[in-house]
Amino acid sequence: EAGVVQSPRYKIIEKKQPVAFWCNPISGHNTLYWYRQNLGQGPELLIRYENEEAVDDSQLPKDRFSAERLKGVDSTLKIQPAELGDSAVYLCASSGEMMHQETQYFGPGTRLLVL
Amino acid sequence: GENVEQHPSTLSVQEGDSAVIKCTYSDSASNYFPWYKQELGKGPQLIIDIRSNVGEKKDQRIAVTLNKTAKHFSLHITETQPEDSAVYFCAASGWEGKSTFGDGTTLTVKP
Numbered sequence: 001e002a003g004v005v006q007s008p009r010y011k012i013i014e015k016k017q018p019v020a021f022w023c024n025p026i027s028g029h030n031t032l033y034w035y036r037q038n039l040g041q042g043p044e045l046l047i048r049y050e051n052e053e054a055v056d057d058s059q060l061p062k063d064r065f066s067a068e069r070l071k072g073v074d075s076t077l078k079i080q081p082a083e084l085g086d087s088a089v090y091l092c093a094s095s096g097e098m099m100h101q102e103t104q105y106f107g108p109g110t111r112l113l114v115l
Numbered sequence: 116g117e118n119v120e121q122h123p124s125t126l127s128v129q130e131g132d133s134a135v136i137k138c139t140y141s142d143s144a145s146n147y148f149p150w151y152k153q154e155l156g157k158g159p160q161l162i163i164d165i166r167s168n169v170g171e172k173k174d175q176r177i178a179v180t181l182n183k184t185a186k187h188f189s190l191h192i193t194e195t196q197p198e199d200s201a202v203y204f205c206a207a208s209g210w211e212g213k214s215t216f217g218d219g220t221t222l223t224v225k226p
Contacts, residue, residue, distance in 0.1 A: 040218070043204075044216070045214065048212065048213065056211075091158055091159070105161065106151075106160070
């Protein structure tokens with residue numbers, strides 16, 4: 001079974017440019033998470049979806065970040081405009097297995113460098 | 116909100132020795148405690164987890180213990196191998212499904 005798929009794997013942009021990340025969760029997983037991981041730190045939740053509904057976006061910087069999960073499957077996270085401090089790894093995870101609803105499975109991440 | 120502290124931040128052991136990583140959490144409502152291994156350039160991978168109704172869980176060379184009263188849990192790796200070298204993260208989550216992660220422990224196993 002395929003795991004969580006993310007693209008692109010790497011992205012280098014100049015500040016003030018827009019950028020978008022895409023995530024395809026494990027088939028059948030209803031819950032999707034976007035995390036940001038700064039160097040030397042653990043992942044920090046940006047937004048959590050239950051199906052197509054964002055149930056926790058309290059940590060999402062809404063002035064420049066946006067996310068969507070149309071049809072409750074794939075998701076896109078966007079930054080516009082990007083700032084130098086946005087350089088980080090953006091991780092997508094999904095969960096929702098029958099017997100282990102809370103177990104999260106992570107994708108490989110998108111490494112963003114803002115110059 | 117939940118606060119998770121993890122230590123040590125770095126740990127170096129000889130191959131074959133044991134390694135122990137400890138985490139404390141602040142929210143007594145947290146009831147699920149996973150441990151992840153993250154290798155360079157990859158996303159975190161779940162290696163073991165424990166729920167609040169269990170005090171200990173073991174899977175081959177890996178074990179996790181949970182002390183709910185003291186609000187701490189630990190990862191134990193026995194007979195370490197060079198391929199165990201990675202960054203390990205603990206996390207705590209509650210009924211609402213939100214996970215808070217520690218800042219990671221870089222484990223180095225010397226051959």
